Amino acid sequence: MDIIDTEEKPQSYFFFQLFTIITTFSSVPIVLFVFLQEPREKPESYPAFYAEFFSYFYCFLFFLWTWAYFTTCASGQTKIKNAMIGFSGGHCEKCKITKPDRAHHCSACGTCIAKMDHHCVWTNTCVGYYNYKTFLLFVGYLSLGTYTYDYLSYEYIVAPDKFNLWIALKILVYLETAIVYITTFLATALFSTHILMALINLTTIEYIKGKPFIYPFCYSEIDAAANQHHLGPAVNWLEIFGKNPLFWPIPIQHKGKEDGQFFPTVPLPNEEDYINFEKFF
Ligand SMILES: [Zn+2]
Ligand SMILES: [Zn+2]
The missing domain is CATH 1.20.140 (Butyryl-CoA Dehydrogenase, subunit A; domain 3)
Known part of the structure; x- marks a missing residue:
């Protein structure tokens, strides 16, 4: 809800x-x-x-x-x-x-x-x-x-x-068991949806406002035009979780260098930016 x-x-x-x-x-x-x-x-x-x-x-x-x-x-x-x-x-x-x-x-x-x-x-x-x-x-x-x-x-x-x-x-x-069984269904649905959305860099609000849902690994030029924040699944993941895999499973906050002010979009300014995307996060 x-x-x-x-x-x-x-x-x-x-x-x-x-x-x-x-x-x-x-x-x-x-x-x-x-x-x-x-x-x-x-x-x-x-x-x-x-x-x-x-x-x-x-x-x-x-x-x-x-x-x-x-x-x-x-x-x-x-x-x-x-x-x-x-x-x-x-x-x-x-x-x-x-x-x-x-x-x-x-x-x-x-x-x-x-x-x-x-x-x-x-x-x-x-x-x-x-x-x-x-x-x-x-x-x-x-x-x-x-x-x-x-x-x-x-x-x-x-x-x-x-x-x-x-x-x-x-x-x-x-009673508790019934609640947990319902939660199993709800949490699984929520988690799988949000993992897919994280991989295509799409928020729920942007989806509601009309940006299309794209399957993360079916990435094309047309998709990039439809959602300019979608930099490819790997980069999208790093934008949320940070560069260090050791911190990925630990529930501490990750804040990038831009602190929620700026989000890179495609096309990135330079060709090398796709390789050196770290500078954004
Ligand atoms: Zn609120
Ligand atoms: Zn306000």
């Missing part, structure tokens, strides 16, 4: 954020103290090694996506400066600034957002230039985590009577 450029007053989606935090934090004790109960008591009835391995793997993913989540929340509403002359994306009446290229005013945040993608209610902030990397990592680790949870919940779902739980706790586990 995303809100883009509406005329409403700034508004908080704290309830959605709270829901996300509560459901994600509840999943860890359920994995460790409910789903592992049966294999711990009767290892022969369950592939206990895998259950233990996957439950700790789940905790590791939980740590990563929680980190990515809070980094995304914290950096979503970074204030942007007046655009440098020549790179304007128009004037914002509300912020009284000349917007940089690809910036948009978000009514929910009440400010202009650099390379705004969409306003995400689950993080209660905007997804844009300053947090797109951590947003992708958050959704990616979350997707993988939900599959791990789905695997761990299998024994409980097929034979819940084996587990000695109070009825209220049983209902809570069912």
Whole structure:
């Protein structure tokens, strides 16, 4: 559920954020103290090694996506400066600034957002230039985590009577599991869509405003004309994740040299710029 450029007053989606935090934090004790109960008591009835391995793997993913989540929340509403002359994306009446290229005013945040993608209610902030990397990592680790949870919940779902739980706790586990199953579907869809969009350097707003979706590795001159920010999948990736692969999986912010003010477009000024694209990021 995303809100883009509406005329409403700034508004908080704290309830959605709270829901996300509560459901994600509840999943860890359920994995460790409910789903592992049966294999711990009767290892022969369950592939206990895998259950233990996957439950700790789940905790590791939980740590990563929680980190990515809070980094995304914290950096979503970074204030942007007046655009440098020549790179304007128009004037914002509300912020009284000349917007940089690809910036948009978000009514929910009440400010202009650099390379705004969409306003995400689950993080209660905007997804844009300053947090797109951590947003992708958050959704990616979350997707993988939900599959791990789905695997761990299998024994409980097929034979819940084996587990000695109070009825209220049983209902809570069912409720949490239903939410995680829905999240598996939603997070996978969101992650796969955004990875494809990252590879073609297209934001959700630009897509809504008419820029075409191109399959990342089917790149042609016509596509370049349709989306001038599309510099090829590898360069697009580096623009978001930075040059050092060691930092790609770590949920820390990546900011380029241009700080969300300027985005190179094709054709680049010189032929060598395609090889020395680092100068832009
Ligand atoms: Zn604005
Ligand atoms: Zn926003």
